[in-house]
Amino acid sequence: MGAALTVWSLSAEEAPLVLLTTTDTPPYSYRDEATGEIVGVEIDIARYAADKLGRKLEIRKAKFPELIPMVSSGQADLAASGITITEGRLQAVDFSIPYATEGGMFLYRTGDRMPTMILAETLRVATMDASTYDFYLSAHGIDPIRYDSYPQALADLKAGRLDTVFFDSCAVRLLAESDPALSASRLETRENFGIVVGKGNSELKAALDEAIAGMGRQ
Numbered sequence: 001m002g003a004a005l006t007v008w009s010l011s012a013e014e015a016p017l018v019l020l021t022t023t024d025t026p027p028y029s030y031r032d033e034a035t036g037e038i039v040g041v042e043i044d045i046a047r048y049a050a051d052k053l054g055r056k057l058e059i060r061k062a063k064f065p066e067l068i069p070m071v072s073s074g075q076a077d078l079a080a081s082g083i084t085i086t087e088g089r090l091q092a093v094d095f096s097i098p099y100a101t102e103g104g105m106f107l108y109r110t111g112d113r114m115p116t117m118i119l120a121e122t123l124r125v126a127t128m129d130a131s132t133y134d135f136y137l138s139a140h141g142i143d144p145i146r147y148d149s150y151p152q153a154l155a156d157l158k159a160g161r162l163d164t165v166f167f168d169s170c171a172v173r174l175l176a177e178s179d180p181a182l183s184a185s186r187l188e189t190r191e192n193f194g195i196v197v198g199k200g201n202s203e204l205k206a207a208l209d210e211a212i213a214g215m216g217r218q
Helices: 040-054 064-072 131-141 150-158 169-178 203-215
Strands: 016-023 030-033 059-060 099-101 104-109 125-128 145-147 162-169 182-183 191-194
Touching: 016 040, 016 064, 016 203, 030 040, 030 099, 040 059, 040 131, 040 203, 099 169, 104 131, 104 150, 104 169, 125 131, 131 162, 150 162, 162 169
Parallel strands: 016 059, 125 145, 125 162
Antiparallel strands: 099 191, 104 162, 104 182
């Protein structure tokens, strides 16, 4: 018989920190068109935490509905994509302290009537599947068209297949500022955004919290 194979595995300290993100929530996490690199505020926070712990950071793309379940089940260490801190989510995962307070806004075609929550009942409204905006619309009696890709919803809005998209106010404002064919409504909700970490991972949470606290001192 041949010699037995030796199986090598990385210790927890040597393994990279795995970050999940959708890469489509500027300025928090997005792909730089010029370099192809995934960048943003959330990425900077995660890199700081990885450096603090002496770990490499591995960034993987995932669909929004997959983010929290994959961290909760141990398939990833953290997740970031403009994720709102809620009591329900805190049952499955932990969060960093908030790094931003934003909310939901309607993005719509310039020249159309500005959507409101009352008008939305008669409109073709899109949002991200399993997001807090999905839950918010549903709580107001609106059954939205659910997407797992914000760029696809945006493309359908521009093509006239949707009337409006309800999403993070920061991303909505950026799009409206950069594209005169699009406009932003008034703010409808206010939410605290945090980085998702596995339940009980106090060391990683502390490193993330330190990074976020340092942002305010810069």
